[in-house]
Amino acid sequence: MKKILLGILAVGTLALAGCNAATLDKGSEATDKVAEKKPEELVVGVSISTLNNPFFVSVKDGITTLADENSTKTIVSDAQNDSSKQSNDVDDLIQQNVDVLLINPVDSSAIQPAVEAANQANIPVIALDRSSDGGDVLTLVASDNVVGGEMAANYMVEQLGEKAKVVQLEGIPGASATRERGEGFENIAKDKLDVVDSQSADFDRAKGLTVMENILQSNADIKAVFAQNDEMALGALEALKAAGKSDVIVMGFDGNDDALKSVKAGELTGTIAQQPTEMGKLALQAAYDYFSGKDVEKAIDSPLELVLNK
Incomplete structure (x- = not known):
């Protein structure tokens, strides 16, 4: 009799577990369903x-x-x-x-x-x-930030030939756009350009100016600058103007209004324009x-x- 009772209890427990499992499954399905809203x-x-x-x-x-x-x-x-x-x-x-x-x-x-x-x-x-x-x-x-970085580097190679001395202004360390734009640029530049310096300017115009001034002190013969956004590019452009260097290619990234105006005015060389x-x-x-x-x-x-x- 005791064995029979134990058997009934075991079956009951399994049945209950099965019910619980079914309930949980339904719950997870309901959670996955989006509550539609206008x-x-x-x-x-x-x-x-x-x-x-x-x-x-x-x-x-x-x-x-x-x-x-x-x-x-x-x-x-x-x-x-x-x-x-x-x-x-x-x-x-x-x-x-x-x-x-x-x-x-x-x-x-x-x-x-x-x-x-x-x-x-x-x-x-x-x-x-x-x-x-x-x-x-x-x-x-x-x-596609990687493709954008490659576009900038390819343009420099087309205009300057291989092994031209260039620098890169990087964005905020840790930002995915910084990593990806840098990756794209390096994909081309590592074999076809001479990247003499690459420093962070935090996607900031004022920092772009300051970092560019510092770079020029030790690399006055650079031929191009790739800035990972337009704000840094515009800052770098000001530093180059102040140093009397009007023949350096400066490429930005974003396509913001100030950059597009500068491109149209014949100052900034170009920008990888997003929308x-x-x-x-x-x-x-x-x-x-x-x-x-x-x-x-x-x-x-x-x-x-x-x-x-x-």
Whole structure:
């Protein structure tokens, strides 16, 4: 009799375990299903690395323009190129129960805990221009930075021939755009150009000027400068002007308004032009697609164009 009771208990336990397993499976399926929302029902949190850079102002404008057209509420924060501030900003947006986060990271590594916090709060994250080194990002909306770096180096080889002396101004250490644009440039430059110096100027115009001044003290015979963004390129251009060097090729990256005006005026040689306003719109559209139940690609390309003053 005792054996029979034990057998009944064992079967009952297995049945209960089976029921629990089925319940958990259903729960996970339900969690995976998106609660659909219309654009006018969404609250979108936006964290921009800095609004002191015209490129990212245009990214923000792309987001808010499309949001206004669809009656979507946006909450925009400016990290002021401070990764700690950005983490706090994202935490604040999470506390405000936004439906989705659009993040343009200051630093791809430093933003990881904030992305993971959003994941735990079941808030989807869309990255713009730069990705996160960890956490779950719904999609990255960006230009192909590696290809852009290669475009700049190839142009220099075409204009100057092989083994010309060139320098590179790098962006913020740790930013994915810094790594990728540098990777693309080096893909070509390591074999076909003579890169005599490569220093960080943090994507900043004033720092670009200062770093370029310092480089010229020991490398006055350079033939070209690749700056990983337009702000640094414009700063480098000022340093070269002050040194009386008007024949040095200066290539930027982004295609912001100041750079395009400089290219048109025949000063800046060129820029690898992104379309920041379109990038912002693509990011918000990805959010709309997600909340309408559509599949969203893990990477969304924003187009690039080589713009020259010739």
